Amino acid sequence: MQQIQPCWLRTLKLQNFRNFSSLNITVPKDPIIIAGPNGIGKTNILEAISLFSPGKGLRQSKLGIIKKSDVQDQGWFINADFEHQHQDLNIGTGLDLSTASERRIVKVNGEKSSQTALNDWIKILWQTPQMDRLFIDGMTIRRKFFDKLLVNFSPEHSKHLYRYDYALRERSKLLREGIMDQKWLAVLEQKMAQESIAITANRLDYLSQLQGFLEQEIEGFPKIAVSLEGDVETLIHENSATVAEERLQERLCQNRSRDSVMGGSKIGAHQSEFLVLNLDCNQQAEVCSTGEQKALLLTLIMANARLLATVHEVAPILLLDEVVAHLDENRRQVLFNEILKLGIQSWLTGTDVQVFEPLRKHGHFINLNER
Amino acid sequence: MTMISQEIDRLIKLLAKLPGLGPRSGRRMALHLIKKKTSVMDPLIAALQEVRATVQTCINCGNLDSAGKQCGVCLDEKRDATTICVVEGVDDLWAMERSNSYKGHYHVLGGVLSALDGVGPDDLTISKLQDRVKNDNVQEIIIALNATLEGQTTAHYLLERIYNPNIKVTRLAHGVPVGGELDYLDDGTISAALSSRRPF
Numbered sequence A: 001m002q003q004i005q006p007c008w009l010r011t012l013k014l015q016n017f018r019n020f021s022s023l024n025i026t027v028p029k030d031p032i033i034i035a036g037p038n039g040i041g042k043t044n045i046l047e048a049i050s051l052f053s054p055g056k057g058l059r060q061s062k063l064g065i066i067k068k069s070d071v072q073d074q075g076w077f078i079n080a081d082f083e084h085q086h087q088d089l090n091i092g093t094g095l096d097l098s099t100a101s102e103r104r105i106v107k108v109n110g111e112k113s114s115q116t117a118l119n120d121w122i123k124i125l126w127q128t129p130q131m132d133r134l135f136i137d138g139m140t141i142r143r144k145f146f147d148k149l150l151v152n153f154s155p156e157h158s159k160h161l162y163r164y165d166y167a168l169r170e171r172s173k174l175l176r177e178g179i180m181d182q183k184w185l186a187v188l189e190q191k192m193a194q195e196s197i198a199i200t201a202n203r204l205d206y207l208s209q210l211q212g213f214l215e216q217e218i219e220g221f222p223k224i225a226v227s228l229e230g231d232v233e234t235l236i237h238e239n240s241a242t243v244a245e246e247r248l249q250e251r252l253c254q255n256r257s258r259d260s261v262m263g264g265s266k267i268g269a270h271q272s273e274f275l276v277l278n279l280d281c282n283q284q285a286e287v288c289s290t291g292e293q294k295a296l297l298l299t300l301i302m303a304n305a306r307l308l309a310t311v312h313e314v315a316p317i318l319l320l321d322e323v324v325a326h327l328d329e330n331r332r333q334v335l336f337n338e339i340l341k342l343g344i345q346s347w348l349t350g351t352d353v354q355v356f357e358p359l360r361k362h363g364h365f366i367n368l369n370e371r
Numbered sequence B: 001m002t003m004i005s006q007e008i009d010r011l012i013k014l015l016a017k018l019p020g021l022g023p024r025s026g027r028r029m030a031l032h033l034i035k036k037k038t039s040v041m042d043p044l045i046a047a048l049q050e051v052r053a054t055v056q057t058c059i060n061c062g063n064l065d066s067a068g069k070q071c072g073v074c075l076d077e078k079r080d081a082t083t084i085c086v087v088e089g090v091d092d093l094w095a096m097e098r099s100n101s102y103k104g105h106y107h108v109l110g111g112v113l114s115a116l117d118g119v120g121p122d123d124l125t126i127s128k129l130q131d132r133v134k135n136d137n138v139q140e141i142i143i144a145l146n147a148t149l150e151g152q153t154t155a156h157y158l159l160e161r162i163y164n165p166n167i168k169v170t171r172l173a174h175g176v177p178v179g180g181e182l183d184y185l186d187d188g189t190i191s192a193a194l195s196s197r198r199p200f
C-alpha cells in the first residue's frame, strides 16, 4: 500500500450561511461528531464543507437559498484552512452579490480560482438521508451519483459529460424542429459517439477499480457488485474503440426519425444503467430492506474512500449525515473502527450523542447548543 | 423617477442597454457626458455620426470599414488573397489584426451554429464562403473559430461544406484555450497559434 497523503480540515468559518450569521470552529484530524437537536444546524455545517468540492454541495441547493434568509444585500461566504499533503491550504468560496453574475466565487490560497480546480485539491465524499432513495429512484439519479464519484478520480470525466450533453441537446433540438440538415446532424452525432465511448470507457475503468474494494470483507456490511449495462457497453465489449465509435454513429444516424418522434436519443452514454447487486443475498439493491439499502450505500461510499486513499493516494474527507443512528450496534462499531483505521477525517452527525459513545476517546465532539 | 428629466432618463436607458453596461453604469456615463459637454459629449456625437454615415459591412468578407463596398483588407493588394482566415465575428478579426502576424484575407462568419439559440447555417455567411472558395483562387483556409463547443461544431461542419481536394484546410494550433475567445487572447498567443497551425 502506498503512503496516504493526509488531507483534513483544520478551521472552518461561516458567514451568513444558512442559520449561522457567523461560525468559527477549529477541529483536529480525528473523527468529528456533531450531535444536537433537530434544526440546530448540523447538516448545514456538513453542507458548507461539501461546497469545498465542485458543484452545488450535498443539498444541491441554489446559491441564493443558502444565504441566511434575514440578511439583505450581502452574500454568504465560507472559508477553511486545510492541511493538505503537509502544506497549508486555504480555500474560500461563496456568493458575492456585488457582481452581476450569480456564480460561486472560489479562492485558493487567496488567488481567484474556479470550482473545477477544487477537484485538484480536495476530495469530499458524503452520505445524507436525501440519498436514501438512490436505489429506488430512476436510473438517471444513480448514473449522476456514480458520475459524480468518478469525477473524483478523473476530472476529465466532467468535460466529456458536458460535451456529450451539449451534442445530445443540439441534435434533439434539430430533430424536434424537423431541421434535417444531414451535415449538421452528422457532426453532432460524431461528437455524441466519440464522447459516449470516452464516458463509458471511463465508467467501466472506474468500476473495475472499485470492484476489488466492494468485495472486501468488512464484518457486518454487505458485499456488493456494481455493473454497467447499455448499448454502448455492448458495443465496447464487442469491438475496438474506433469500431465501436463508428457503429454508434451509424446507429444514431439510423435512429433519426425514431428520435425525432420520441425525443432525446434511444442510444448513448445517457442511457447506461448502473446496477447494484447485494452479493450476500444475491438481490438487486432496490428490493433490499431500508436498513440494508443504507448499509449498501455506506459500503459504496467507504469503498470509494478506500480507493481514493490507497490507489490514488489522496485522503478524502468523509461527511456522514445521520448515518450512524440507523446502523445496528455491530455495524456502528465496525464503521468507527474502519474510519479510525483509514485515518481520513470524518464528520458524523446525529441527534443522539449516546450512539457515538465508542468514539468518546478518539473523537472530537462539537456541541452546537453551547454556542 | 420623477426627479430625473425625461431626456436624461431616455439617455440613461439607452446607455444601460449597451453590451456590458447596466442601469448603474448607464447613470454614471450619462452624468459624465453631461458634465463634460465639450470635451467628451461633442466629440462622441461627431464620432457616432461619422461612423453611422461611413462604415459599412464588406460585401466580400463581412469586415466593417469605411473604405467603400469592400474593406481595406480585401482591397489591399499586398495581402495574400489565396489564404482566407474564417473568424466568428469582427472582434475576432480585429484581434488577429492586432497580433500583426497574419497577411491574408478574412471571412467573418457572423456567429456559430447553435440549435438551441436558433442559429442555423443560413444565418451565417457559409454559402458566401463557398462562393469565394469556388470563384477566387483560394489555396488555404484557416479556421480560427473559438474553442467553445459551438465553435468546434461549426468548424467541423464548415469542413464538410467547403471540402475541396485542392484546398488546404488548417486550424489554429492549441494555444487557444477551450472556451477562450480569440478577442481575449494576447497578440503573442495568436501569432504562435497561427505559425504552428495544422491540418484539420
Ligand SMILES: Nc1ncnc2c1ncn2[C@@H]1O[C@H](COP(=O)(O)OP(=O)(O)OP(=O)(O)O)[C@@H](O)[C@H]1O
Pocket: A017, A018, A019, A020, A036, A037, A038, A039, A040, A041, A042, A043, A044, A045, A065, A066, A067, A068, A069, A070, A351
Ligand atoms: N437560508 C437560511 N437562512 C436561515 N436559516 C436557514 C436557512 N436555510 C436553513 N435554515 C435553518 O437552519 C436550521 C438548521 O438546519 P439543519 O438542516 O442544519 O438542521 P439539523 O441540525 O441538521 O437538523 P436535523 O436533525 O433535523 O437534521 C433549520 O432550522 C433551517 O430552517
Ligand SMILES: [Mg+2]
Pocket: A042, A043, A044, A321, A322
Ligand atoms: Mg440534518
Ligand SMILES: [Zn+2]
Pocket: B058, B059, B060, B061, B062, B063, B070, B071, B072, B073, B074, B075
Ligand atoms: Zn473585406
